[in-house]
Amino acid sequence: MRPLPLPNGLxxxxxxxxDAAPIASAYTRNRTHLTPWEPLRSETFFSAEWHESEIARQLESFESGRSLPLVIASGxxxxxxxxxxxxxxxAFQSASLGYWVDARYAGKGVGTAAVRATAEIGRDELGLHRIEAGTLVHNVRSQRVLLNADFEAIGLAPRYLRIAGEWQDHLMYQRILHD
Known part of the structure; x- marks a missing residue:
């Protein structure tokens, strides 16, 4: 996959x-920004060593066709x-979407552009029919990203994920990629 341009020169x-050290740095820099929206993280999560092994796992999953791990980069x-x-x-041809954007770029259209581009890759390169995503009920900014990227709300999933140490309800969204 070739890199795709996003707003703000990204x-x-x-x-x-x-990417291990840059990812560890990004999570460390955004720790406060991301904490309300993510699972509880151990201190080792914020190290390059932890991300080295995680990247190996994610790239193996990509090679086997089970995932598409992307980064938003500035250099x-x-x-x-x-x-x-x-x-x-x-018969399903579906995937789950997850995303986050650095606090410095939040609210600037980066998340929406990245989600739109990922949906297009899912349709055009992976042949997917559908992508689903969930947001915490009170995560209005993430909901706006999904709606602006042509996802539609499809319901509530009670106690869907353990986020910030609590099982929390999520609003579920989907985007159908083929008519």
């Missing part, structure tokens, strides 16, 4: 082996992630 590209600096995971083939 690019969306495939995760690489040498060598990572300023966000977008992932398609749990790719299911057969």
């Amino acid at each position: 690019e969306l590209r495939l995760l690489r082996d040498d 060598r600096q990572i300023v966000g992630r977008v992932n398609l995971s749990g790719i299911v083939r057969g």
Whole structure:
């Protein structure tokens, strides 16, 4: 996959082996910004060593067709992630979407552009029919990203994920990629 341009001079590209230190730095820099929206993280999560092994796992999953791990980058600096995971083939042709954007770029259209581009990759390069995503009920900014990227709300998933140490309800969204 070739890198795709995003607003503010950023690019969306495939995760690489040498991204561990930039990703650890991005999570450390955005720790306060991301804490309300993510699972509880151990201190080791914020190290380059932890991300080295995680990147190896994610790239193996990509090679086997189970996921698409992407980064939002400004040169060598990572300023966000977008992932398609749990790719299911057969009659379903579906995946789950996850994403986050550096606090400095939040509210500037970067998340929407990255989610739109990822949906297009899912349709055009991966042949997916559908992508789903969930947001915490009170995460209005993330909901706006999904709606602006042509996702539609499809319901409430009670106690869907353990976020910030609590099982929390999520609003579920989907985007159908083929008519």
